[in-house]
Amino acid sequence: MQNKKCGYVALLGQPNAGKSTLMNACLGTKLAVVSAKPQTTRNRILGVCPTGDTQILFLDTPGIHKTAGLPKLNVKMTATAWSVVGDADLVCYLVDSIDGWAAEDSIFFKKLLATSSVPVIVVATKIDKAKSEIVEKNVMEIAAQINSCVDEVIAQLSSSAVEGAEVKVNLLSRIPMLISAKRPADVVNFRQFVSEQMPVSPWLYSADDLTDRPQQFVCGELIREQLFRQLGQELPYSAAIKVERFENKGRLTVIQASVIVHKDNHKAMVIGARGARIKSIGQAARESLEKHLERQVHLELFVKVQSNWIDSDNLLAEYAGLEKWEE
Ligand SMILES: Nc1nc2c(ncn2[C@@H]2O[C@H](COP(=O)(O)OP(=O)(O)OP(=O)(O)O)[C@@H](O)[C@H]2O)c(=O)[nH]1
Ligand SMILES: [Mg+2]
Structure with a gap:
C-alpha cells in the first residue's frame, strides 16, 4: 500500500499536437478519438494507465486555441482544457516537433507557467517524422528551437515581474x-518518466478501469471520429453525435444515434448523393464500434438539424457534454 503512487497528468497543447494519440499509446488501447484535423477532442477525457506500482491518470484535453469571434463551442473547449491544469499533479505541454514551436505556443505556455502550481514539462511529439537521412541533426535542431523559445518565455515572465519579486x-x-x-x-x-513524478497515494480507480466515461460516451465519440475523417474541412466542427439508444440484445449491441448539424445544407452534405456519405460513415463507425466493444453492432444513424447548437449553453451540454457555467 505504501509503495502505491497515483496522480493526474494533464496533456495540454494546441490542436493536433498529438495529445489523444499519446494518451491512447500509453493506455495501449483507443479511448480518445484521433484525426488529422485540428480540434478533434471536445472534452476532458480521463485515461487510467497502471504502470508498475503507479496509477497514472491521464487527462486528455481539447486543443487550446484563440477563440475571439468563434462560437461558444470553441470557448468552452478551450476553457475545459485550462480547467484541467488545476486538477493535475504534472502538466505535459505538447508541441508538434515538425511544425515547431509557434507564436501561440509562447502565449499559452506563458499563461501555463504563470498559473500552474505543479511541475510542467514540454513534450515534442511526432519525432518519427524528422527526416530520416539527417535524423540526428533534425532532432538537435528541433530541441534547440523549442529550448530557446522556452528560455524566451521564462525571460519574459521574469522581466514582467514586479521588481524584487x-x-x-x-x-x-x-x-x-x-x-x-x-x-x-x-x-x-514516457510512461516511466511520468510515473516517477506521481505522488505517493492509494490508487483512485480500480485496477481494470479504463476511464470514468460511460460506454455510451466512448461509442458516440467513435462515431464522431468518422465525421472528422470523412467530411470536408468545415463541417465536422459544427456537427455532434447524440446516442439515442444503446442496448445489448444477446450477442448484438443496438446503437441508434443522431448526427446533429447546425445548418440545413449540412444535412444534405452528411447524407451525400443517394445516401452514399452517411452509409460510408455508418459502415466505418460500425467497424470501429465492433472492435471497441468486441461485439457485433447494429448501428442506425439519423441526421438532425439543430440550428446554432454550437452557441447554445443548453445544447452544448446536451450534444457535446460541455458543462454550463457562468461566463
Ligand atoms: N507520425 C506521427 N503522427 C502522429 C503522432 N502523434 C499524433 N500523430 C498524428 O497527428 C494527428 C493529430 O493527432 P491527435 O492525437 O488527434 O492530436 P490532438 O492533440 O489530440 O488534437 P486535438 O484533439 O484536435 O486537440 C493525427 O493524424 C495523428 O495520427 C506521432 O507520434 N507520430
Ligand atoms: Mg485530441
Whole structure:
C-alpha cells in the first residue's frame, strides 16, 4: 500500500499536437478519438494507465486555441482544457516537433507557467517524422528551437515581474522531451518518466478501469471520429453525435444515434448523393464500434438539424457534454 503512487497528468497543447494519440499509446488501447484535423477532442477525457506500482491518470484535453469571434463551442473547449491544469499533479505541454514551436505556443505556455502550481514539462511529439537521412541533426535542431523559445518565455515572465519579486517557474526541464507515440520504446520511457513524478497515494480507480466515461460516451465519440475523417474541412466542427439508444440484445449491441448539424445544407452534405456519405460513415463507425466493444453492432444513424447548437449553453451540454457555467 505504501509503495502505491497515483496522480493526474494533464496533456495540454494546441490542436493536433498529438495529445489523444499519446494518451491512447500509453493506455495501449483507443479511448480518445484521433484525426488529422485540428480540434478533434471536445472534452476532458480521463485515461487510467497502471504502470508498475503507479496509477497514472491521464487527462486528455481539447486543443487550446484563440477563440475571439468563434462560437461558444470553441470557448468552452478551450476553457475545459485550462480547467484541467488545476486538477493535475504534472502538466505535459505538447508541441508538434515538425511544425515547431509557434507564436501561440509562447502565449499559452506563458499563461501555463504563470498559473500552474505543479511541475510542467514540454513534450515534442511526432519525432518519427524528422527526416530520416539527417535524423540526428533534425532532432538537435528541433530541441534547440523549442529550448530557446522556452528560455524566451521564462525571460519574459521574469522581466514582467514586479521588481524584487521572485519568479517561480515550475518547469522540470528547459529541454523538451522528444517522443513519438508510434514508437513503443518512446511510449514506455514516457510512461516511466511520468510515473516517477506521481505522488505517493492509494490508487483512485480500480485496477481494470479504463476511464470514468460511460460506454455510451466512448461509442458516440467513435462515431464522431468518422465525421472528422470523412467530411470536408468545415463541417465536422459544427456537427455532434447524440446516442439515442444503446442496448445489448444477446450477442448484438443496438446503437441508434443522431448526427446533429447546425445548418440545413449540412444535412444534405452528411447524407451525400443517394445516401452514399452517411452509409460510408455508418459502415466505418460500425467497424470501429465492433472492435471497441468486441461485439457485433447494429448501428442506425439519423441526421438532425439543430440550428446554432454550437452557441447554445443548453445544447452544448446536451450534444457535446460541455458543462454550463457562468461566463
Ligand atoms: N507520425 C506521427 N503522427 C502522429 C503522432 N502523434 C499524433 N500523430 C498524428 O497527428 C494527428 C493529430 O493527432 P491527435 O492525437 O488527434 O492530436 P490532438 O492533440 O489530440 O488534437 P486535438 O484533439 O484536435 O486537440 C493525427 O493524424 C495523428 O495520427 C506521432 O507520434 N507520430
Ligand atoms: Mg485530441
